Amino acid sequence: xxxxxxxxxxxxxxxxxxxxxxxxxxxxxxxxxxxxxxxxxxxxxxxxxxxxxxxxxxxxxxxxxxxxxxxxxxxxxxxxxxxxxxxxxxxxxxxxxxxxxxxxxxxxxxxxxxxxxxxxxxxxxxxxxxxxxxxxxxxxxxxxxxxxxxxxxxxxxxxxxxxxxxxxxxxxxxxxxxxxxxxxxxxxxxxxxxxxxxxxxxxxxxxxxxxxxxxxxxxxxxxxxxxxxxxxxxxxxxxxxxxxxxxxxxxxx
Amino acid sequence: xxxxxxxxxxxxxxxxxxxxxxxxxxxxxxxxxxxxxxxxxxxxxxxxxxxxxxxxxxxxxxxxxxxxxxxxxxxxxxxxxxxxxxxxxxxxxxxxxxxxxxxxxxxxxxxxxxxxxxxxxxxxxxxxxxxxxxxxxxxxxxxxxxxxxxxxxxxxxxxxxxxxxxxxxxxxxxxxxxxxxxxxxxxxxxxxxxxxxxxxxxxxxxxxxxxxxxxxxxxxxxxxxxxxxxxxxxxxxxxxxxxxxxxxxxxxxxxxxxxxxxxxxxxxxxxxxxxxxxxxxxxxxxxxxxxxxxxxxxxxxxxxxxxx
Numbered sequence: 001x002x003x004x005x006x007x008x009x010x011x012x013x014x015x016x017x018x019x020x021x022x023x024x025x026x027x028x029x030x031x032x033x034x035x036x037x038x039x040x041x042x043x044x045x046x047x048x049x050x051x052x053x054x055x056x057x058x059x060x061x062x063x064x065x066x067x068x069x070x071x072x073x074x075x076x077x078x079x080x081x082x083x084x085x086x087x088x089x090x091x092x093x094x095x096x097x098x099x100x101x102x103x104x105x106x107x108x109x110x111x112x113x114x115x116x117x118x119x120x121x122x123x124x125x126x127x128x129x130x131x132x133x134x135x136x137x138x139x140x141x142x143x144x145x146x147x148x149x150x151x152x153x154x155x156x157x158x159x160x161x162x163x164x165x166x167x168x169x170x171x172x173x174x175x176x177x178x179x180x181x182x183x184x185x186x187x188x189x190x191x192x193x194x195x196x197x198x199x200x201x202x203x204x205x206x207x208x209x210x211x212x213x214x215x216x217x218x219x220x221x222x223x224x225x226x227x228x229x230x231x232x233x234x235x236x237x238x239x240x241x242x243x244x245x246x247x248x249x250x251x252x253x
Numbered sequence: 254x255x256x257x258x259x260x261x262x263x264x265x266x267x268x269x270x271x272x273x274x275x276x277x278x279x280x281x282x283x284x285x286x287x288x289x290x291x292x293x294x295x296x297x298x299x300x301x302x303x304x305x306x307x308x309x310x311x312x313x314x315x316x317x318x319x320x321x322x323x324x325x326x327x328x329x330x331x332x333x334x335x336x337x338x339x340x341x342x343x344x345x346x347x348x349x350x351x352x353x354x355x356x357x358x359x360x361x362x363x364x365x366x367x368x369x370x371x372x373x374x375x376x377x378x379x380x381x382x383x384x385x386x387x388x389x390x391x392x393x394x395x396x397x398x399x400x401x402x403x404x405x406x407x408x409x410x411x412x413x414x415x416x417x418x419x420x421x422x423x424x425x426x427x428x429x430x431x432x433x434x435x436x437x438x439x440x441x442x443x444x445x446x447x448x449x450x451x452x453x454x455x456x457x458x459x460x461x462x463x464x465x466x467x468x469x470x471x472x473x474x475x476x477x478x479x480x481x482x483x484x485x486x487x488x489x490x491x492x493x494x495x496x497x498x499x500x501x502x503x504x505x506x507x508x509x510x511x512x513x514x515x516x517x518x519x520x521x522x523x524x525x526x527x528x529x530x531x532x533x534x535x536x537x538x539x540x541x542x543x544x545x546x547x548x549x550x551x552x553x554x555x556x557x558x559x560x561x
Contacts, residue, residue: 004362005359012354091335094306096330253302
């Protein structure tokens with residue numbers, strides 16, 4: 001294992017976060033605060049409680065997931081796409097670094113950034129609502145697994161993308177609707193039966209539901225099923241990545 | 254001694270169907286400077302990219318330091334430094350950080366003293382805290398060399414290192430290459446500048462159309478293929494070669510004011526004495542005589558042109 005290389009990639013990526021601290025940290029905090037003001041205060045005054053949890057607290061896990069997914073995919077994809085775009089990828093490809101080490105460096109940094117910002121959002125939420133985490137270890141498990149899985153997903157998008165439009169396609173056009181329709185701001189029990197059934201095809205529903213269960217012990221689906229879905233998705237991504245590395249898809253000619 | 258780089262029957266066909274390398278074989282000895290000459294699209298960069306691990310070979314074998322570049326990539330890549338053709342840099346990083354990053358990628362622990370030495374050798378030390386976007390093109394080129402030297406490689410690939418670099422900087426770089434050679438680093442450079450190869454290479458390879466046309470010691474190459482040209486400037490212009498001189502391979506130049514005579518320096522007889530005698534007998538009066546040795550560029554143009 002070339003640990004020096006993993007450390008180099010990891011800290012090089014983390015240094016970029018420090019350089020762009022304002023947009024990396026302040027921007028998601030402001031967005032989340034706005035969500036709390038709009039949804040928590042305005043909508044929350046009409047919807048007092050869902051399953052015995054105040055509306056402001058109910059939406060917190062969904063908001064954290066929204067930020068976590070967006071940040072992890074964005075950082076994971078940009079981390080590998082940027083060297084491809086500038087041409088500095090030559091250095092990674094000509095170094096004595098295995099593909100596993102490259103993934104550990106880039107995905108590790110993307111997941112760390114996601115977790116940092118997710119934690120900041122959690123702290124911000126605590127300013128607005130009274131938060132109680134019923135199962136902190138389960139919450140941490142969902143938090144970390146989701147960060148790793150979606151950073152890996154972002155990394156694959158970064159390899160696949162040929163231009164900035166493709167790079168932003170999934171984070172901008174696919175993820176937000178999935179999060180919004182995945183029960184971030186409501187329980188799917190509130191939907192008509194048809195849309196409840198459709199919602200079960202949305203993978204993000206399982207993430208939010210499991211994550212919310214770790215806070216309030218309320219869930220749209222069984223948390224074990226949620227966990228299994230994340231693990232299956234992670235395994236699928238790892239399989240895809242193995243194929244990418246074996247064939248050199250969009251990395252090595 | 255076994256060659257430090259050994260390329261055997263290397264073939265590269267891209268997905269588009271373009272065959273960039275056609276059965277290339279080549280050995281590079283440790284400590285030498287090899288210049289690979291060739292026009293655009295000849296296959297120089299593809300060859301280097303395969304040796305360095307950036308491009309996968311279609312078939313054939315490449316060994317570096319006795320190791321296979323695909324199977325034993327850690328061993329081979331850890332002793333190679335690569336300076337790419339394009340000025341690809343992290344614009345928002347500092348010189349120090351980007352060079353240190355390269356060292357880490359190659360599995361070496363941080364060594365500020367070594368990084369400092371590399372930067373000083375390349376006259377970059379006073380720019381160590383500058384962002385790369387603040388540097389000139391020539392300075393960026395030096396940074397790329399510093400990155401390639403950050404992990405103390407035994408083999409250095411320079412892909413068009415002086416492209417777009419001014420004359421002074423080019424000469425500075427030649428000095429850097431010379432210093433590296435003194436420390437035993439094997440250097441392989443591709444270039445469009447023939448004078449670069451002529452100035453610093455021990456051996457010269459000519460590649461065109463994905464094939465190595467020749468690879469020779471520079472001195473032997475110049476000796477073997479080097480032709481000399483005798484130029485005779487005339488007092489009175491002539492319109493045609495006189496009959497008495499038809500046995501010589503003469504060309505009229507400068508509207509009849511000069512005659513050019515090509516001869517082989519290695520030949521038993523150059524024919525110069527008899528030519529001068531024949532000129533005098535033909536009543537042609539001479540103004541001046543000069544000779545010119547053919548350059549590597551002439552050889553290159555001749556080779557590539559003949560096989561195009």
